[in-house]
Amino acid sequence: DQYKKLDENSYRQCLCNHSVPSHLYFTPQSPSYNYFFFSSVRNRRPLLNSFKPLVIFLPAVENHVQAAVLCSRSLSIPIRTRSGGHDYEGLSYTSTSGQFVLIDLQFLSSINVDYKNSRTAWVQVGATLGQLYHAIANQSSTAAFPAGLCPTVGVGGHVSGGGFGMMSRYFGLASDNVEDIRIVVASGEIVDRQSMGEDLFWALRGGGGASFGIILAYKVRLVEVPNKVTVFTVSKTLEEGATKLVDEWQRIAHKVDKRLFIRTLFKVVGNDSDEHDDQNKTTNRTVQISFNSLFLGEMKELLLIMEDCFPELQLKAEDCIEMRWIDSVLYFAGKGYQGKPLSSLVERYSPVYNSSFKHKSDFFTKAIPSEGWNRILRRFLEKGEQPMMIIDPWGGRMDEISETETAFPHRKGNLYNVHYLTQRWVEDDVAVSMKHVDWLRRFYKFMTPYVSKNPRAAYLNYRDLDIGMDVMGNKTSYWEARRWGERYYKGNFKRLAYVKGEVDPNNMFRNEQSIPPLFSS
Ligand code: FDA
Secondary structure, X not given: OHHHHHHHHHHHHHHHHOOXXXXXXXXXXXXXXXXXXXXXXXXXXXHHHOXXXXXXXXXXXXXXXXXXXXXXXXXXXXEEEEOOOOOOOOOOOOEOOOOXXXXXXXXXXXXXXXXXXXOEEEEEOOOEHHHHHHHHXXXXXXXXXXXXXXXXXXXXXXXXXXXXXXXXXXXXXXHHHEEEEEEEOOOOOEEOHHHHOHHHHHHOOOOOOOOOOEEEEEEEEOEEOOOOEEEEEEEEEHHHOHHHHHHHHHHHOOOOOOOEEEEEEEEEEOOOOOOOOHHHHXXXXXXXXXXXXXXXXXXXXXXXXXXXXXXXXXXXXXXXXXXXXXXXXXXXXXXXXXXXXXXXXHOOOOHHHOOEOOEEEEEEOOOOOHHHHHHHHHHHOXXXXXXXXXXXXXXXXXXXXXXXXXXXXXXXXXXXXXXXXXXXXXXXXXXXXXXXXXXXXXXXXXXXXXXXXXXXXXXXXXXXXXXXXXXXXXXXXXXXXXXXXXXXXXXXXXXXXXXXXXXXXXXXXXXXXXXXXXXXX
């Protein structure tokens, strides 16, 4: 309509006045709009009930991002920022409250690794984790960076929200290993650690970037890993004693040698076809639990540690593979990457993303009683869904960093993070979507007695709009936003809101779960 046209044209003109070339700018009428829009859509579900961008702008240099911020501010056009597009609720590429401009940072993806002199790397936000890992490994086989498992995840969102991976028990989160940040703030200025001040630098490590500006790049600290690391995956079904094993595992995994990370992956295996009758469904289905592990050391030492701390798993040399750290990245990246060359780590796109999903998260602060595991696994086998659950052990380095050192608060006292997943689905259909989402919501409710309380904590990078959202577009007060804010940030939420009040008092950078500004009286 006329209103939208006006906005588009003024925005285009404004960018043009800032010397931005017009080929970086797409409206729904442009032939390449869909190509660029979907190039970083990792979950189609949010597209069912929200707005798509009025304009997609792909900055090629840092100044273009400044121009985008200045134009959005002068024309009052909301912004969404996308780096890798993995936000679980699609907040980087959709909006429930109206039209917006999408700033897609995929072209800002340079990586400069300085292993020899400073053991650091400057990485622009549009790079993926796989590209960062690959660039580091090109300089040294014993240099690494502790961040997430999926190579296509964008550095931009991941690092600012925390960034947990197979080495976090030893090195902490990605955000714990950030030395500097360059960001465009609401005034249009580019600031770095020195000029932004420690409060904003604190907030951007765990508080997410979307409430504060548009992050351009991070300077990250590289870590040293051994020449050889060891990986294993041992899978057991319920019939093979998986329940007893997981019960033992939960007692040790958060307190073993911090070089050892053993996570568990729960999935339903067997027949769940609707064509089968009820009897067939219950008899064929079972839960398989995989003990999936990285040890920062050689196999013979791992076997000794396992014999001592988790003999019930009966880990054997044949179960273990020694490899370089960079090869372990491919190993943990999932089935699609196994057997592929290292160069596959730099690919941005995976066909699996052309589908939908819903995930949720929790933290455990105490062990689950044996009877609890039986109940959970029975519930997991409910018909109609093929759920997954991934439980990551905390402890080690995560316990050594205080809750307030960065904005990421989930530290000592947490034993595990749990990640609930539905199977992905391909239908762009509200009823199908609701069926999966409802299942997960019921399962989440069922888990209430076993998980953290007051608040029931959640991990920002596993974004979940069910825990609360702004439905009015810019109207949510600090007090209302505590509903989700304290679940993601616990006691750090208030300080985050004050930082927001300082750097973005007019709440230019906002979304359905952003941090509202708070002002000291
Ligand atoms: P995206 O571009 O969608 O951004 C996410 C959020 O950050 C949005 O709110 C966005 O606006 C904001 N943002 C993005 N770039 C910004 C910038 N430059 N400046 C300011 N704000 C910005 N997590 C984990 O800890 N460990 C893991 O192993 C995995 N694995 C994993 C696998 C898969 C397949 C998915 C889909 C997700 C994960 N995650 C994860 C979760 C992931 O860390 C989380 O979704 C990140 O926010 C993704 O960052 P992207 O840049 O890709 O997302």
